[in-house]
């Protein structure tokens with residue numbers, strides 16, 4: 001049995017060479033996690049927003065166990081191209097509906113900046129990926145820190161968006177990205193919802209932008225004006241000082257905090273010839289609905 005000491009915890013995670021994020025080369029997710037390791041993982045998750053565990057060979061149960069440290073695992077609303085509903089540990093791929101690599105996969109939405117399930121009243125707390133098949137190069141995942149991005153906004157922008165809410169909609173996203181429209185069932189289960197544009201991270205208290213491809217417009221403002229505001233915020237918040245580009249290595253497990261990060265896959269590989277298959281787990285937010293920030297001066 002491995003008894004972790006204080007020094008082990010200090011050494012368990014190292015900052016990435018990036019604006020945020022940390023990695024561990026010592027945690028083995030395929031072994032039962034000691035309580036001290038669990039505390040270190042939880043603390044590092046809040047402190048660094050994204051954690052990478054290197055050199056893992058996890059079974060689905062180990063990925064599920066890591067996710068369950070943060071909340072209940074999500075079952076999924078969205079079906080695979082074969083019509084089956086995704087299970088809690090599922091795969092995402094760059095395959096078309098015939099199962100072939102494609103530059104235009106069945107669902108290509110993960111290649112646009114977003115935060116998972118922001119079209120629901122209670123969006124995902126965390127998302128985890130683990131590569132099963134990687135292209136020879138590329139197929140990166142980018143994360144953008146919405147707390148850092150908010151902090152860097154000019155005061156005049158902070159004032160302009162203070163207390164404002166955006167409408168997030170699955171149907172809007174599918175339409176704007178020219179994806180298959182949601183089914184009647186999906187529309188019933190996921191009608192458009194409104195979230196604060198500046199959300200307060202429920203655990204760290206940090207004010208963070210909450211936008212992305214599901215954000216359709218700003219509540220109470222003309223649609224076109226709202227879209228312009230959201231597009232500008234997205235451009236500002238995905239600048240290099242706020243972004244970590246994760247270059248996948250076999251054996252990586254990465255989990256990130258959707259409450260303060262946006263993410264997207266990067267199409268920097270031969271999508272129509274090379275296979276990219278990732279195991280994926282989403283964690284539900286036990287804290288429930290998204291709360292807003294009191295705005296500048298109250299952070």
Ligand code: OGA
Nearest residue numbers: 110140141264265266280
């Ligand atoms: C996701 C996602 C990005 C990627 O799994 O939710 O957006 O790099 N993935 O595949």
Ligand code: MN
Nearest residue numbers: 110114115116
């Ligand atoms: Mn996603």
